[in-house]
Amino acid sequence: MLMLMLQSGEPYFDSCTMIIFFLLIGRTLEQLSKSRVMDLTERLSGLAPSFARLLKSDGTEQQVGLEEIQEGDRLRVHPGDSIPADGIVIHGETEIDESALTGESLRRHVVPGSRIHGGTTNPIKVIEMQVLKIGRETLLGQIVSLVDQASETKTKVQQLADRVASKFVWIVLGLPALTWIYWYWTVPGEHSAWLAAAVLIIACPCALGLATPTAVLVASGLASQRGLLIKGGDTLERIGRVNEIVFDKTGTLTSGSLNLQKVIHSPELSEEHWLPALCRLESFSGHPLGDALIREAHSRSYLIPNQLPDSHHVHPRMGISGRINGLDLIAGTRKLLEDQGVQNIPKKGNYSQSLAEMRVETSVDRKWAGTLIFEDVPRKESLHVIRELKKLGIRVYLLSGDRQETVQSLAKALEIEATLGAMLPDMKIRYLKELQSDGKITMMIGDGINDAPSLHQADVGVAVHNAREISIDAADVLLTRANLESIPELIRLSRIARRTILQNLCLSLGYNTLTIPLAMIGWVNPLLAAAAMAGSSVTVVLNSLRQKKQIPA
Template structure:
């Protein structure tokens, strides 16, 4: 009352305080009251000590039940914290091993992970091969095969083979720690729908106090002082807005916890609410619709007498070795597989979305996308491409199909060959897109690949719209273009190159790859880079918002029914007035019902 911020305890304090003060007055100064208030048999004025005591007890009981239920909503965080083992086996340079506390493990150390043992922290396998159950972190039910060079996540369960790993991240830097932090922040955040409850609560308590005063006056005039006090206290107690206050945060806490256990990390509650309204989802091609593991299908030379396939591949791989693009890695891996020579490269240059270049033995070697045919583009002027007829390339070799990515290799301005790279479509992509269509959601593919490749993939998957040959800096403009058409857009990307588009979208969804989690650039992070994760996130959003609306309905309906009954509207019909103790029990039950409904989210079927 001092801070002009009334809440549920304001009503309880006024109600129990009124009952207690009245009772004390009847005990110590009974002469103040008229004889009409005295009991006909005992001659004693009725007091309400037991009502004040029982109401206080029931309120405390309700608080205890609420705290117990809240502890269940945070069970997801507790389970995540329990995933990491307490110790780790460190392998020293001399080959000796020692089991130490996980808190003392440092980045760069070598750990031995034994069969059926939990992985202590994030790192990379340096020796051995195994299969790891990542379901507790990513939601992926099938064990994932891991070989030397593969990343492993702390808290996951090793299979039946031992391996050595190099520690890369420890403590707060690990994926598990980031997940726990993110879930905690999301559970403390507020969804926009909470503003409705806040707005109602701001006027609710003063309104209830006014209703209690009116009930007191009416009963004092047409009944008695005893009935007036009973009615006023009952109104104050039964109208306690605790159920209203619990309606949204309880559902958010349970929903975000359930999401974390299924590989869907919600950064803030607002995103969970907005995702339900999304009607357009923009996705990248590589790694989302496709496996993200491109491989070379063909190496083509335009003049075999001067440049063999091996030479074309060697020159391309030598330059691409300095690039981090997935297609570049595919070319390098093919060169290693064929055991061709890798040359020393000088003056390496790279323009995102255009290509790479470098000097090998004094010759200018360039690898550019097959859809870049001239140097007339302003961006391409930074890394001029060779002039080449697209039709000539596509007709040169039957292995060049529309659904493959084409890299053109030139030497001192002359085309010497091309390399085709294919990325298989994920088996789950078509089913996921069909399901999104059934839910009335438009799927848009945005990629830097050439139009022919993008169209071929889109045609096979039934994608509604394609934005091809899009530079990273133009992706945000494409999202804005969709929004200008009145669409509610969710953008799914890697969270780094796509950061502007993720920020522009109504809901930004980042895919986590290994331990490189792009949490800061997104509203939602999916631990598995595929459309199934988007479906899970949307289902979680719809179920959580449905649960919140149910809770708010329960809370509002309870008060709309309870307050008039407590005020005594049924007395003329049944001749009974609601006891304050019954009102307190009903108030406690309303909170428990909201909590129980929120906990049902733990059984959501993804």
């Protein structure tokens, strides 16, 4: 083309074709790298069924599109059907296959009152459910959004690279012009145009532009395969610099499957009168206590009401209150009941309490109804995870709203030195701010509604599997598997990704630094320049893909 414009020499169209071919190689590999994450997004979106079975008032069912479903609708799910939306089981029991959504191979047994998620599969029995969340508000929808954000958000290193690349454009334009002027006056003729073209091609900062995105996309794809959904590349970069991790207790380091050991009820009110309604109210709090109550209610053959609560309020670190089935219920700490004006609460010393127990006082219509005594045990992998984090040079903290003795007992079992109990949400935030003021990069791991402020305050917030929606919104990372062993993997993956980004930047900048002078002095022709530029892009992409070998499957 330059020969035609200058009307001198023979136009070598085969050379032009080869130059374009080499230039397209880097672009093609970039698209192949991006397609890994795009394929994941498509697979996740494909988990949702195309229709739902809507239950009419006369008990018959009608097939409708997902866009026609509304919150509060009752649906029937047949064996083999995918769950169309997030909701709660209201009739029947079955085993739910959540492997496609969370990676867990074991099926989860669900009964009336259990929460289920859209995109999972019902392989065994017919169940009826009530819709709580639809579309983008479901867990599946939020996971898809997180994957999309991971490919769109830029890291700080990438932003710096983009600024460098934007300034480099003027260098890319200026150096060929200077080369042409020098060689035109030194050796007049077509030789100067060839050398200017070689400099223009070889100075293109394509590899610099690929350095960060390819590493982030590959790392995000690897994280997704391990049940880790990261909101953006900037989050991935921060994770690698974390040196302090703060854990919540209940539902995070503990199994979240609390067992109701004992019910001490008021002589005036039998638990049959209020426990089923409390189960329904607790199911909306998202606290592990709700699951324990539901299991106990079913073991006693209690009928849990289907209707939604007339009112529902969460008191952070203290409990819940609300009205359902004609009963004004309060469940939580003794102080919560006293603040609400509940009378005749037994004194603390009336019943013995071990360190592993958790007591919940309850009231009906402002009268003490009973005491629920739960037992909470650590997850089986918690101790291993804490030890792995320490090997990575990370200091671990345990902050909980539970009483200090209970928290210290768990911390001792898990070899955690720094621990505090009786922590309100605002106290956790202040503690995180103190760590950050000392220059620490913090990660908060939690699951409940009361953890949301702390997840937002921390440099990196992680919401564990089955966390509440508000916690998912506040967090930067979502664990889709009910296992904490992915936390050390997340740290290692992020550190490898940061190292890969720096390697890519060095490779791309080193390529430009070494080859531009060679092109300017006439040692590189345009065809070789195109091959070298494509080679630098290929090298950067291959180095990014090398992360797969560094992280075991």
